[in-house]
Amino acid sequence: MTTLAQNKKPKNDDSANSATVIETKALCRHFGQGDTLVKALTNANLTIERGEFTAIIGPSGSGKSTLLQLIGGLDSPTSGDVLLDNRHISQMTGSELSDFRRDHIGFIFQAYNLIPVLSAKENIEYIMLLQGISAHERAKRVTTIMHAVGLEGLEDRRPAELSGGQQQRVAVARAMVSEPSIILADEPTANLDSKTGIELLDMMKTLNEQQNMTFVFSTHDPKIMERAKRIIRLVDGCVVDDERRN
Numbered sequence: 432m433t434t435l436a437q438n439k440k441p442k443n444d445d446s447a448n449s450a451t452v453i454e455t456k457a458l459c460r461h462f463g464q465g466d467t468l469v470k471a472l473t474n475a476n477l478t479i480e481r482g483e484f485t486a487i488i489g490p491s492g493s494g495k496s497t498l499l500q501l502i503g504g505l506d507s508p509t510s511g512d513v514l515l516d517n518r519h520i521s522q523m524t525g526s527e528l529s530d531f532r533r534d535h536i537g538f539i540f541q542a543y544n545l546i547p548v549l550s551a552k553e554n555i556e557y558i559m560l561l562q563g564i565s566a567h568e569r570a571k572r573v574t575t576i577m578h579a580v581g582l583e584g585l586e587d588r589r590p591a592e593l594s595g596g597q598q599q600r601v602a603v604a605r606a607m608v609s610e611p612s613i614i615l616a617d618e619p620t621a622n623l624d625s626k627t628g629i630e631l632l633d634m635m636k637t638l639n640e641q642q643n644m645t646f647v648f649s650t651h652d653p654k655i656m657e658r659a660k661r662i663i664r665l666v667d668g669c670v671v672d673d674e675r676r677n
């Protein structure tokens with residue numbers, strides 16, 4: 432399979448030299464209050480190093496998506512803090528945080544958040560456009576990634592004209608094509624058939640191994656768990672296990 436990694440030059444900025452890319456400190460997220468209080472995440476202290484391939488697992492409602500949303504700065508904690516590349520998210524201005532997200536983090540979420548008026552190809556290209564990547568380079572990367580995720584021939588379809596699994600592949604391609612240093616993926620294989628899921632995982636693993644790209648997945652999928660180098664288990668919003676494998 433062709434991979435994006437073959438097109439990729441190593442990043443050479445200060446952040447690339449720092450080993451710890453994600454740190455959560457006493458991170459808590461509560462929803463509601465009184466009788467309706469839900470403690471979605473309680474006192475999570477995690478350190479994720481550059482290049483880790485980490486699965487966050489746990490029963491439905493245990494806080495996996497909440498943790499990913501907080502790490503990505505898409506939600507604010509009730510208390511505690513998140514550091515990305517040793518910078519406190521809470522101390523970034525709104526525009527600093529959105530620039531950081533655009534340049535360093537790729538998101539793959541269950542609600543694919545595709546832009547409905549753009550075609551599959553344009554959705555995948557969008558962040559690279561914001562990053563000022565040349566038209567020639569954009570076209571090259573889009574062709575490579577669409578082939579890799581099995582979306583050839585569907586370039587001009589809008590999201591409403593694609594199946595759920597195809598939309599998910601567009602979302603995966605969009606997150607990876609701008610070659611961020613961190614990918615946060617909430618159940619990235621949930622709506623994919625087994626073969627496509629394995630192909631995508633292998634592509635992610637290649638990017639992880641060749642580019643030292645950091646992956647954090649929330650998942651119930653045994654295929655991801657098998658490949659993960661680290662498994663963090665949540666139960667009722669608490670980290671109850673954190674296992675590294677060789």
Ligand SMILES: Nc1ncnc2c1ncn2[C@@H]1O[C@H](COP(=O)(O)OP(=O)(O)OP(=O)(O)O)[C@@H](O)[C@H]1O
Nearest residue numbers: 462463469471489490491492493494495496497498
């Ligand atoms: N916006 C919200 N308002 C109220 N409660 C919420 C909100 N978001 C999440 N929760 C609650 O927080 C808890 C953790 O939810 P979360 O989505 O993080 O779980 P999860 O482990 O990702 O679940 P799943 O595996 O089903 O995706 C659940 O009890 C959920 O109902």
